[in-house]
Amino acid sequence: MTGVAHARIDNDGRLVDADPRLRALQERAGGRIGVALALPALADIVRLARRLGVIVSRPAIVHDDGEEIELWARARPDAAGVSLSVTGWLPRDTSRGRAADVARAEASWMLELDAALRITRIGLADTADMIGEPLTALVQLADDGAGDMPILSALGRRMPFTGQRAVLKATGAALILSGDPEVDGDGALIGYRCAVEAAEGAAAPTGAPSTDALGRAFRGPLDRILAGAEGMSLERGSSYAGYADDIAGAARHLLALVDDLVDLEAVERPGFAIAGEPIDLALLARRAAGLLAVRAAERGVRIDPPAASDALPAMGEPRRVLQILVNLVGNAVRHSPDGGMVWLRGEVARGQATIVVADQGAGIDPEDQGRIFEKFERVEPADQTGSGLGLYIARRLARAMGGDIGVDSAPGQGARFLLTLPVGAG
Structure with a gap:
């Protein structure tokens, strides 16, 4: 009908x-x-x-x-x-929901996730330290053989799921996950309540299929949502322009979250390392400044990059170094006052090439300066614009290239983030 x-x-x-x-x-x-x-x-x-x-x-x-x-x-x-x-x-086809109910009744243990698939409650012994971690820190997800993952397909539609194959990372045990969505009073998804069963006959995924499958399951649909929403927002006189802007913003946030989760899985693999090559750190700093120039201009913030004649030889992987710098400069822009300035300066000391990213923001208390490099932590706890993974991933990437990221700041005096890498041949 x-x-x-x-x-x-x-x-x-x-x-x-x-x-x-x-x-x-x-x-x-x-x-x-x-x-x-x-x-x-x-x-x-x-x-x-x-x-x-x-x-x-x-x-x-x-x-x-x-x-x-x-x-x-x-x-x-x-x-x-x-x-x-x-x-x-x-x-409505309720068979999926009924299957989830049956699976829950026969479950070995329960698992609760938030809307970003972070663990909020877990019914497994000796795993209290997993609260707040992404699901992929606990298990390695496997696709269904056709490139799809039931949990990710369901997430985008706020639907129940069954038959999600996974392997418990701590023991290698094969698992099957099923779950139902939980929503708030306005119908917004707040998470999933999942049943977890042992699956003795399930084959463990090999390699790292979860990274590729995450991209297949999420990036394509989100790209289409983003393109459609941006098109709607440009229609003159459309009563849906405001909604379209909100949808586009949410799609961008989810795409960034997917990228962060994929990077998180990569940097936390045992023995993760990045092969370095000669790079110009000053050139990459100028490129990062250019990529963020429009975002900064919207806030009236000016980015002052290294001079065009400056060169800073270092060793690193160009794409990953640029990723780190975009994160540091983006944070500096976000925390700068309207009309403020962000500086990028290069220097060499003690066998290390360093790019300093300095802002005029509120600064960071000394007791918080270590915490901000932890997972799901932010410079300002009230700031929920990102995933809270950016600085954690950036530091892991820098250390995998033989460098590091540090911070020098005090309340009311802005912040200086320092990216160091091994000096390269000049």
């Missing part, structure tokens, strides 16, 4: 008018015209649209005579209430 059905809800949440299909659905739920909307999922969307004063469009699931029906609802608020349009009307 398809088509669009319309309804009007007043400012007190009462259904004042509805097409026959929605009216019948309201009556089967125990309501009628003139009383509160008796369909909780639709009522939540209406309340959200009225509270925010903007159009809200999202999926909803309603119960009708023992069936679950998937709908797409669009609520438009106005002075008199909310106009509701509903389409979709598809019977």
